[in-house]
Amino acid sequence: MKWEISKFSDLGRININLEQEINGIEQSLRRAFLKNGGKENREGVILAGFSTKFRSLAEKSLEELDSLALSAEKVVLDKMVQIRKNIDPRYLVGRGKLREIALHAKHLGADTIIFDTELTPAQANAIGEESGLDIMDRSQLIIQIFAKHAKTNEGKIQARLAEYQYNLPRLKGRGTAFSQLGGGIGTRGPGEKKLEQERRNIRKQIEQLERQIDGLCRRREHTRKNRKTSKIPTLSFIGYTNVGKSTLFNRLTKSSIVTQDKLFSTLNPTTRRMMLPGGKHVLMTDTVGFISRLPKELINAFRATLEEIGEADLLIHVADASDPDVREKIESVTNILESMEYEDIPSVLVFNKADEANGRTQASLREAFPGAPVLSAKNGKDFRGLLSHIEKALDRVEADSKGMNPLPGEKVEDAMQLPPHAYC
C-alpha cells in the first residue's frame, strides 16, 4: 500500500471528496478480497480460535474449521488464535481481543467472524453487538454445509430441522436469518413482539418437520425390514468425513456417487447389492461422514439417515492413513457411535489413502492396528484382498450370532476387528 503524507491545512479549506475517497477504499478492499481467492458472490470470513492450553491445539482445530469454511464456499481471509488462561464468559476471547479481531476483519473486507467453538446464544449476541459484524460458530457452519449439500427431499427436511433447532434459542436480536439458510447469529433483529411471533412460527415448523422425519424413519424401517427378511447382510461404510468412503464404495460396487475434496459431500445413504469373492451376496451402504463435536441438532435431525448405520450387520470403518491425526479421528468416530448406542455393532477398520502415506506411517499403522488393510481407493487396482477380509469378518459375525465358536485354527481378531477402541 502506498502512503502519502499531506501537509495539515486549515480545516475549512480541506478539499476532499469523501464519497470518492470511500469508494476508493471499498474498491481496494474488494481487490484484496478477490486476490485472496474471493468471488463476488462468496462471503469473506475471519476464523477465530482460542485455547486455554496450547497454541498448537487451537491451530490444529482451526485447520479443520478452515476446511469446513471452504466446504461452505466461504473465502477465509485470515485466521487468528488467542491463548487465554480463562474463557471470557461474555466475549469468549475478551473485549480487547474481540475489538482487535473485528478491526482486522473490517480492514480485510470480511463480513463474518467464525468462532471455532459453540457460542451460547448470549455470547453470540454480545459478540455480534460489540463487533458490528455477523457472527457464526462451528456448529452453525457445519449445519450450513449440511443445508447446502442436501439435494434430496429427505436431506433437505433433516437439514432444515437442524437449522431451526439450532436457531430457536438464538433468535434474540436476529433479523430474518432464521428463514434463510446460514444467516449470521449476531445480526440485529426486529422488535420483541415480532420476535415472539417468529419463535412461535419456528416451533410450529419444528413440530411439522419432526412429524415428517418420523414418517421418513418409519419408511426406512419398513425397507430395512424387507431387507432383513431377504436375509442379505448389510454392510455400512462409516468414518470421519472426507476419508474416501464414497470413493472406496464406488470402486467396490462400481457406482458413481459424487466424491470431492470437501467435507460432508455425501448426506444421503446409497445401497448397492454385490457379491463377495466367496459368493456371498451383501448390501453395501455408503452414508454421511462424522466429525468431532458433531452438533447435537444434526444427530437428532439426521436420525432417519443415521438409523441406517444402526441396522448394519457389519460396519466398515474407513480411516485416512495419510492424516497425521488419524488416531484421534478414529476415536472421534468411535465416540459418536457410542453416543448413538451403536458401539456394539461389529466393525472392520480399513485405512485408505495409502498412496499419500509414507512407508513408516503405514508400518506404524499396521503395527498399531494389526490386520487392518491399508490401501488406496484412488490408485488401488485389486480390491479382492479387502473383500475377502470383509467376508471373513462377516462369516465371524454370522457364526457369533448363531452362537458358534471360532472356526478351527482361526483367531477371532484375525477375522474381525472389534470396535477400534477395543483393540488399540
Ligand SMILES: Nc1nc2c(ncn2[C@@H]2O[C@H](COP(=O)(O)OP(=O)(O)OP(=O)(O)O)[C@@H](O)[C@H]2O)c(=O)[nH]1
Ligand atoms: N490420494 C487419495 N485421495 C483419495 C483416495 N480416496 C479418496 N480420495 C480423495 O479424497 C476426497 C474425499 O473422497 P470422498 O470419497 O468424497 O470421501 P468421503 O469419506 O465419502 O467424504 P464425505 O462424504 O464428505 O464424508 C476426494 O477428493 C477423493 O478423490 C485415495 O485413496 N487416495
Ligand SMILES: [Mg+2]
Ligand atoms: Mg462420501
